[in-house]
Amino acid sequence: MSSEATAGAHAGDHGDGHGDGHGHHGPKWLAHHFDTPAQQFDAAKLGMWVFLAQELLFFSGLFVAYGVYRSWYPEMFKAASHQLDKIMGGTNTIVLLFSSFTAAMAVRSSQLGKQKETGRYLLVTILCAFGFLVIKYFEYQHKFEAGLLPSRYFHPHMDHLVAGSAPLPANTGTFFGIYFMMTGVHGVHVIVGIGVLIWIYLRNQRGDFSKEFFTPVDIAALYWHLVDLVWIYLFPLLYLV
Protein backbone atom coordinates (compact mmCIF):
# COMPACT_ATOMS: atom_id res chain seq x y z
CA MET A 1 0.00 0.00 0.00
CA SER A 2 3.03 2.26 -0.11
CA SER A 3 3.01 4.97 -2.71
CA GLU A 4 5.27 7.42 -4.46
CA ALA A 5 3.54 10.24 -2.62
CA THR A 6 4.74 8.97 0.74
CA ALA A 7 8.05 7.62 -0.40
CA GLY A 8 9.67 11.01 -0.09
CA ALA A 9 8.12 11.69 3.30
CA HIS A 10 10.70 9.91 5.38
CA ALA A 11 13.59 10.85 3.19
CA GLY A 12 13.76 14.23 4.89
CA ASP A 13 15.90 14.85 7.92
CA HIS A 14 14.03 13.74 11.04
CA GLY A 15 16.06 15.99 13.26
CA ASP A 16 14.31 19.05 11.82
CA GLY A 17 17.70 20.44 11.05
CA HIS A 18 16.48 22.95 8.47
CA GLY A 19 16.16 26.43 9.85
CA ASP A 20 12.85 27.69 8.44
CA GLY A 21 10.79 24.74 9.57
CA HIS A 22 8.79 24.90 6.38
CA GLY A 23 10.67 22.35 4.41
CA HIS A 24 7.88 20.32 2.85
CA HIS A 25 9.35 17.03 1.87
CA GLY A 26 6.18 15.13 1.20
CA PRO A 27 2.71 15.47 -0.26
CA LYS A 28 1.04 18.83 0.25
CA TRP A 29 -1.42 17.47 2.83
CA LEU A 30 1.39 16.37 5.11
CA ALA A 31 1.89 19.07 7.74
CA HIS A 32 5.54 19.92 8.17
CA HIS A 33 5.59 19.06 11.86
CA PHE A 34 4.93 15.41 11.06
CA ASP A 35 7.58 13.08 9.74
CA THR A 36 5.31 10.59 8.03
CA PRO A 37 1.68 10.32 6.92
CA ALA A 38 1.20 7.48 9.39
CA GLN A 39 2.31 9.70 12.27
CA GLN A 40 -0.08 12.45 11.17
CA PHE A 41 -2.93 9.95 10.85
CA ASP A 42 -2.29 8.49 14.32
CA ALA A 43 -2.11 11.93 15.88
CA ALA A 44 -5.41 12.93 14.28
CA LYS A 45 -7.09 9.76 15.48
CA LEU A 46 -5.73 10.16 18.99
CA GLY A 47 -6.99 13.73 19.17
CA MET A 48 -10.41 12.69 17.94
CA TRP A 49 -10.72 9.86 20.45
CA VAL A 50 -9.84 12.20 23.30
CA PHE A 51 -12.54 14.56 22.03
CA LEU A 52 -15.07 11.72 21.75
CA ALA A 53 -14.27 10.64 25.30
CA GLN A 54 -15.02 14.20 26.39
CA GLU A 55 -18.30 14.09 24.44
CA LEU A 56 -19.34 10.89 26.21
CA LEU A 57 -18.48 12.34 29.62
CA PHE A 58 -20.46 15.45 28.67
CA PHE A 59 -23.53 13.36 27.85
CA SER A 60 -23.03 11.20 30.94
CA GLY A 61 -24.29 14.02 33.17
CA LEU A 62 -27.67 13.79 31.47
CA PHE A 63 -27.64 10.02 31.73
CA VAL A 64 -26.90 10.18 35.45
CA ALA A 65 -29.78 12.65 35.89
CA TYR A 66 -31.96 10.17 34.03
CA GLY A 67 -30.82 7.33 36.28
CA VAL A 68 -31.45 9.25 39.50
CA TYR A 69 -34.92 10.43 38.53
CA ARG A 70 -35.97 7.13 37.02
CA SER A 71 -35.02 5.45 40.26
CA TRP A 72 -36.95 8.02 42.31
CA TYR A 73 -40.09 8.05 40.18
CA PRO A 74 -40.33 4.75 38.27
CA GLU A 75 -44.12 4.87 37.77
CA MET A 76 -43.99 8.48 36.55
CA PHE A 77 -41.32 7.55 34.00
CA LYS A 78 -43.43 4.66 32.78
CA ALA A 79 -46.52 6.84 32.37
CA ALA A 80 -44.62 9.69 30.70
CA SER A 81 -42.75 7.38 28.34
CA HIS A 82 -46.08 6.12 26.98
CA GLN A 83 -46.71 9.63 25.68
CA LEU A 84 -43.75 9.25 23.30
CA ASP A 85 -44.24 7.74 19.87
CA LYS A 86 -42.39 4.42 19.63
CA ILE A 87 -42.93 4.29 15.87
CA MET A 88 -41.33 7.69 15.28
CA GLY A 89 -38.50 6.94 17.71
CA GLY A 90 -37.91 3.54 16.12
CA THR A 91 -37.93 5.01 12.61
CA ASN A 92 -35.42 7.61 13.73
CA THR A 93 -33.23 4.89 15.22
CA ILE A 94 -33.21 2.99 11.93
CA VAL A 95 -32.55 6.20 9.95
CA LEU A 96 -29.60 7.03 12.19
CA LEU A 97 -28.21 3.48 12.14
CA PHE A 98 -28.43 3.52 8.35
CA SER A 99 -26.63 6.87 8.19
CA SER A 100 -23.95 5.42 10.45
CA PHE A 101 -23.60 2.51 8.05
CA THR A 102 -23.30 4.82 5.03
CA ALA A 103 -20.74 6.93 6.91
CA ALA A 104 -18.66 3.79 7.50
CA MET A 105 -19.03 2.94 3.80
CA ALA A 106 -17.94 6.47 2.86
CA VAL A 107 -14.74 5.97 4.86
CA ARG A 108 -14.21 2.61 3.17
CA SER A 109 -14.65 4.13 -0.29
CA SER A 110 -12.28 6.90 0.65
CA GLN A 111 -9.69 4.39 1.87
CA LEU A 112 -9.94 2.68 -1.51
CA GLY A 113 -9.63 6.02 -3.28
CA LYS A 114 -13.08 5.90 -4.87
CA GLN A 115 -13.95 9.58 -4.85
CA LYS A 116 -17.37 9.37 -6.55
CA GLU A 117 -18.55 6.59 -4.28
CA THR A 118 -17.40 8.47 -1.19
CA GLY A 119 -19.40 11.50 -2.31
CA ARG A 120 -22.53 9.42 -2.84
CA TYR A 121 -22.27 7.77 0.58
CA LEU A 122 -21.68 11.12 2.25
CA LEU A 123 -24.77 12.55 0.53
CA VAL A 124 -26.92 9.67 1.76
CA THR A 125 -25.55 10.20 5.27
CA ILE A 126 -26.38 13.92 5.13
CA LEU A 127 -29.90 13.23 3.81
CA CYS A 128 -30.53 10.72 6.60
CA ALA A 129 -29.36 13.30 9.12
CA PHE A 130 -31.89 15.79 7.72
CA GLY A 131 -34.54 13.08 7.79
CA PHE A 132 -33.79 12.49 11.44
CA LEU A 133 -34.31 16.18 12.21
CA VAL A 134 -37.57 16.29 10.23
CA ILE A 135 -39.01 13.39 12.24
CA LYS A 136 -37.76 15.04 15.42
CA TYR A 137 -39.56 18.26 14.40
CA PHE A 138 -42.91 16.46 14.14
CA GLU A 139 -42.29 14.75 17.48
CA TYR A 140 -41.49 18.04 19.21
CA GLN A 141 -44.50 19.68 17.59
CA HIS A 142 -46.79 17.07 19.11
CA LYS A 143 -45.19 17.52 22.52
CA PHE A 144 -45.69 21.29 22.34
CA GLU A 145 -49.31 20.91 21.29
CA ALA A 146 -50.02 18.43 24.05
CA GLY A 147 -48.40 20.72 26.62
CA LEU A 148 -45.86 18.02 27.52
CA LEU A 149 -43.17 20.52 28.40
CA PRO A 150 -40.32 20.63 30.91
CA SER A 151 -40.93 21.16 34.62
CA ARG A 152 -43.16 24.14 35.42
CA TYR A 153 -44.31 24.58 31.80
CA PHE A 154 -45.89 21.13 31.95
CA HIS A 155 -49.65 21.47 31.34
CA PRO A 156 -51.01 18.38 29.57
CA HIS A 157 -54.06 18.78 27.31
CA MET A 158 -56.14 15.69 27.77
CA ASP A 159 -57.38 15.66 24.15
CA HIS A 160 -53.82 15.51 22.79
CA LEU A 161 -52.57 12.68 24.96
CA VAL A 162 -52.23 9.10 23.82
CA ALA A 163 -55.60 7.39 24.14
CA GLY A 164 -55.97 5.07 27.10
CA SER A 165 -52.66 6.08 28.67
CA ALA A 166 -52.06 6.07 32.39
CA PRO A 167 -52.77 9.34 34.21
CA LEU A 168 -49.71 11.57 34.42
CA PRO A 169 -48.48 12.48 37.91
CA ALA A 170 -47.89 16.15 38.64
CA ASN A 171 -44.11 15.77 38.49
CA THR A 172 -44.16 14.39 34.93
CA GLY A 173 -42.62 17.69 33.83
CA THR A 174 -39.35 16.32 35.23
CA PHE A 175 -39.39 13.53 32.67
CA PHE A 176 -40.00 15.97 29.85
CA GLY A 177 -37.24 18.21 31.14
CA ILE A 178 -34.86 15.26 30.83
CA TYR A 179 -36.40 14.24 27.50
CA PHE A 180 -36.01 17.67 25.89
CA MET A 181 -32.55 18.17 27.32
CA MET A 182 -31.26 14.80 26.13
CA THR A 183 -32.85 14.83 22.69
CA GLY A 184 -32.15 18.56 22.31
CA VAL A 185 -28.43 18.28 23.02
CA HIS A 186 -28.32 15.22 20.80
CA GLY A 187 -30.15 17.20 18.10
CA VAL A 188 -27.54 19.96 18.33
CA HIS A 189 -24.91 17.30 17.71
CA VAL A 190 -26.86 16.12 14.66
CA ILE A 191 -26.91 19.69 13.30
CA VAL A 192 -23.17 20.12 13.91
CA GLY A 193 -22.65 16.71 12.28
CA ILE A 194 -24.56 17.84 9.18
CA GLY A 195 -22.29 20.87 8.93
CA VAL A 196 -19.14 18.77 9.27
CA LEU A 197 -20.37 16.19 6.74
CA ILE A 198 -21.27 18.89 4.18
CA TRP A 199 -17.79 20.34 4.57
CA ILE A 200 -16.21 16.92 4.09
CA TYR A 201 -18.47 16.30 1.09
CA LEU A 202 -17.35 19.54 -0.57
CA ARG A 203 -13.71 18.73 0.11
CA ASN A 204 -14.23 15.27 -1.36
CA GLN A 205 -15.80 16.73 -4.51
CA ARG A 206 -12.82 19.09 -4.73
CA GLY A 207 -10.58 16.04 -4.81
CA ASP A 208 -8.77 16.61 -1.52
CA PHE A 209 -8.72 12.96 -0.57
CA SER A 210 -6.95 9.91 -1.88
CA LYS A 211 -5.92 6.40 -0.94
CA GLU A 212 -3.01 7.93 0.93
CA PHE A 213 -4.95 10.69 2.66
CA PHE A 214 -8.49 10.10 3.91
CA THR A 215 -8.04 11.27 7.51
CA PRO A 216 -10.74 14.01 7.46
CA VAL A 217 -13.36 11.57 6.16
CA ASP A 218 -12.40 9.08 8.85
CA ILE A 219 -12.51 11.67 11.64
CA ALA A 220 -15.85 13.16 10.52
CA ALA A 221 -17.31 9.66 10.37
CA LEU A 222 -16.06 9.00 13.91
CA TYR A 223 -18.02 12.04 15.08
CA TRP A 224 -21.10 10.87 13.25
CA HIS A 225 -20.84 7.39 14.77
CA LEU A 226 -20.73 9.01 18.20
CA VAL A 227 -24.03 10.77 17.48
CA ASP A 228 -25.41 7.37 16.55
CA LEU A 229 -23.89 5.83 19.69
CA VAL A 230 -25.65 8.29 22.00
CA TRP A 231 -28.98 7.73 20.25
CA ILE A 232 -28.61 3.95 20.64
CA TYR A 233 -28.94 4.55 24.38
CA LEU A 234 -31.41 7.44 24.24
CA PHE A 235 -34.01 5.56 22.24
CA PRO A 236 -34.70 2.62 24.59
CA LEU A 237 -34.23 4.69 27.75
CA LEU A 238 -36.73 7.39 26.76
CA TYR A 239 -39.19 5.61 24.48
CA LEU A 240 -39.28 2.05 25.77
CA VAL A 241 -39.60 2.42 29.54
Next chain:
Amino acid sequence: MAHEATHAPKEDGAVHAHISSAGFYMMIFAALIGLTILTVGQSYVDLGRANLIVVILIATTKASLVVSFFMHLRYDNKFNALIFISCIFFIGIFFAYTMNDTERRGELDADQNVKILQKTGEEAPGGFVPNTPASGHADEHGAAPAPSGAAPAGGDHH
Protein backbone atom coordinates in the same frame (compact mmCIF):
# COMPACT_ATOMS: atom_id res chain seq x y z
CA MET B 1 -15.35 -12.23 11.24
CA ALA B 2 -14.11 -11.02 7.87
CA HIS B 3 -10.72 -9.44 8.24
CA GLU B 4 -8.63 -8.17 5.42
CA ALA B 5 -5.75 -7.29 7.68
CA THR B 6 -2.83 -5.70 5.94
CA HIS B 7 0.49 -7.16 6.94
CA ALA B 8 2.62 -4.63 5.15
CA PRO B 9 5.61 -3.35 7.08
CA LYS B 10 4.87 -0.11 8.91
CA GLU B 11 8.32 1.35 8.41
CA ASP B 12 7.44 3.01 5.11
CA GLY B 13 5.54 5.78 6.92
CA ALA B 14 2.37 5.32 4.89
CA VAL B 15 -1.04 4.96 6.55
CA HIS B 16 -2.04 1.32 6.92
CA ALA B 17 -5.64 1.49 8.07
CA HIS B 18 -7.73 -1.61 8.26
CA ILE B 19 -10.32 -1.80 5.48
CA SER B 20 -13.38 -3.95 6.15
CA SER B 21 -15.34 -5.42 3.29
CA ALA B 22 -18.66 -3.89 2.25
CA GLY B 23 -20.39 -7.17 3.02
CA PHE B 24 -19.01 -7.11 6.54
CA TYR B 25 -20.39 -3.60 7.14
CA MET B 26 -23.76 -4.77 5.82
CA MET B 27 -23.69 -7.67 8.27
CA ILE B 28 -23.01 -5.29 11.16
CA PHE B 29 -25.83 -3.01 9.96
CA ALA B 30 -28.22 -5.97 9.74
CA ALA B 31 -27.25 -7.00 13.28
CA LEU B 32 -27.90 -3.45 14.52
CA ILE B 33 -31.35 -3.39 12.91
CA GLY B 34 -32.09 -6.85 14.33
CA LEU B 35 -31.15 -5.70 17.83
CA THR B 36 -33.29 -2.57 17.42
CA ILE B 37 -36.30 -4.73 16.54
CA LEU B 38 -35.46 -6.95 19.51
CA THR B 39 -35.39 -4.05 21.94
CA VAL B 40 -38.69 -2.64 20.63
CA GLY B 41 -40.26 -6.09 20.89
CA GLN B 42 -38.93 -6.51 24.40
CA SER B 43 -40.59 -3.24 25.45
CA TYR B 44 -44.01 -4.92 25.09
CA VAL B 45 -42.99 -7.63 27.56
CA ASP B 46 -42.91 -6.54 31.18
CA LEU B 47 -40.00 -8.11 33.02
CA GLY B 48 -40.32 -5.84 36.04
CA ARG B 49 -36.96 -4.71 37.36
CA ALA B 50 -35.13 -6.79 34.76
CA ASN B 51 -36.51 -4.50 32.02
CA LEU B 52 -33.84 -1.88 32.47
CA ILE B 53 -31.03 -4.45 32.61
CA VAL B 54 -32.18 -6.10 29.36
CA VAL B 55 -32.50 -2.70 27.65
CA ILE B 56 -28.99 -1.67 28.75
CA LEU B 57 -27.55 -5.02 27.65
CA ILE B 58 -29.08 -4.77 24.16
CA ALA B 59 -28.02 -1.13 23.78
CA THR B 60 -24.49 -1.95 24.93
CA THR B 61 -24.27 -4.80 22.43
CA LYS B 62 -25.29 -2.38 19.66
CA ALA B 63 -22.86 0.24 20.92
CA SER B 64 -19.95 -2.20 20.97
CA LEU B 65 -20.70 -3.22 17.37
CA VAL B 66 -20.64 0.43 16.31
CA VAL B 67 -17.48 1.22 18.28
CA SER B 68 -15.57 -1.91 17.29
CA PHE B 69 -16.31 -2.01 13.59
CA PHE B 70 -17.86 1.24 12.31
CA MET B 71 -15.38 3.23 14.37
CA HIS B 72 -12.56 0.75 13.69
CA LEU B 73 -11.54 0.64 17.34
CA ARG B 74 -10.88 -3.08 17.09
CA TYR B 75 -8.16 -2.56 14.48
CA ASP B 76 -7.02 0.81 15.74
CA ASN B 77 -4.13 1.87 17.90
CA LYS B 78 -4.67 0.22 21.30
CA PHE B 79 -4.11 3.53 23.03
CA ASN B 80 -7.36 4.87 21.53
CA ALA B 81 -9.17 1.85 22.93
CA LEU B 82 -7.62 2.62 26.31
CA ILE B 83 -8.95 6.19 26.14
CA PHE B 84 -12.43 4.91 25.31
CA ILE B 85 -12.44 2.22 28.02
CA SER B 86 -11.21 4.61 30.70
CA CYS B 87 -13.90 7.08 29.65
CA ILE B 88 -16.55 4.40 30.21
CA PHE B 89 -14.89 3.53 33.53
CA PHE B 90 -15.14 7.13 34.75
CA ILE B 91 -18.78 7.34 33.66
CA GLY B 92 -19.27 4.24 35.82
CA ILE B 93 -17.69 6.01 38.80
CA PHE B 94 -19.91 9.04 38.18
CA PHE B 95 -22.99 6.81 38.21
CA ALA B 96 -21.90 4.74 41.20
CA TYR B 97 -21.13 7.64 43.50
CA THR B 98 -24.18 9.68 42.54
CA MET B 99 -26.63 6.81 42.83
CA ASN B 100 -24.97 5.70 46.06
CA ASP B 101 -26.10 9.02 47.49
CA THR B 102 -29.51 9.44 45.87
CA GLU B 103 -30.57 5.85 46.51
CA ARG B 104 -29.93 6.07 50.27
CA ARG B 105 -31.82 9.19 51.23
CA GLY B 106 -35.22 7.71 51.96
CA GLU B 107 -38.61 9.34 52.29
CA LEU B 108 -39.67 11.35 55.30
CA ASP B 109 -42.01 9.57 57.65
CA ALA B 110 -43.53 12.64 59.30
CA ASP B 111 -45.21 10.67 62.10
CA GLN B 112 -41.95 9.16 63.33
CA ASN B 113 -39.83 12.07 62.08
CA VAL B 114 -37.35 9.68 60.49
CA LYS B 115 -36.41 8.94 56.92
CA ILE B 116 -37.42 5.52 55.65
CA LEU B 117 -35.81 3.74 52.73
CA GLN B 118 -38.71 2.93 50.41
CA LYS B 119 -37.25 -0.27 49.05
CA THR B 120 -36.33 -1.95 52.33
CA GLY B 121 -38.36 -0.12 54.98
CA GLU B 122 -35.24 0.60 57.04
CA GLU B 123 -34.31 3.97 58.41
CA ALA B 124 -32.17 5.92 55.99
CA PRO B 125 -28.68 6.95 57.09
CA GLY B 126 -27.66 10.58 57.09
CA GLY B 127 -30.03 13.05 55.52
CA PHE B 128 -31.47 15.81 57.62
CA VAL B 129 -34.38 16.34 59.94
CA PRO B 130 -36.58 19.16 58.68
CA ASN B 131 -37.43 21.97 61.10
CA THR B 132 -41.16 21.64 60.60
CA PRO B 133 -42.10 18.01 60.21
CA ALA B 134 -45.75 19.01 59.96
CA SER B 135 -45.13 20.83 56.69
CA GLY B 136 -45.25 17.46 55.02
CA HIS B 137 -43.50 18.52 51.80
CA ALA B 138 -40.03 19.17 53.13
CA ASP B 139 -38.61 16.01 51.64
CA GLU B 140 -35.19 15.59 50.20
CA HIS B 141 -36.10 16.13 46.55
CA GLY B 142 -36.54 19.84 47.03
CA ALA B 143 -40.13 20.79 46.36
CA ALA B 144 -41.26 17.51 44.88
CA PRO B 145 -45.02 17.44 45.30
CA ALA B 146 -45.38 13.71 45.71
CA PRO B 147 -43.61 10.88 47.48
CA SER B 148 -41.79 8.51 45.18
CA GLY B 149 -44.03 6.96 42.60
CA ALA B 150 -47.29 7.72 44.29
CA ALA B 151 -50.06 9.81 42.79
CA PRO B 152 -49.50 13.46 43.58
CA ALA B 153 -51.21 14.87 46.65
CA GLY B 154 -52.31 18.01 44.88
CA GLY B 155 -53.90 16.37 41.88
CA ASP B 156 -55.53 19.57 40.66
CA HIS B 157 -53.96 19.24 37.23
CA HIS B 158 -56.71 17.13 35.75
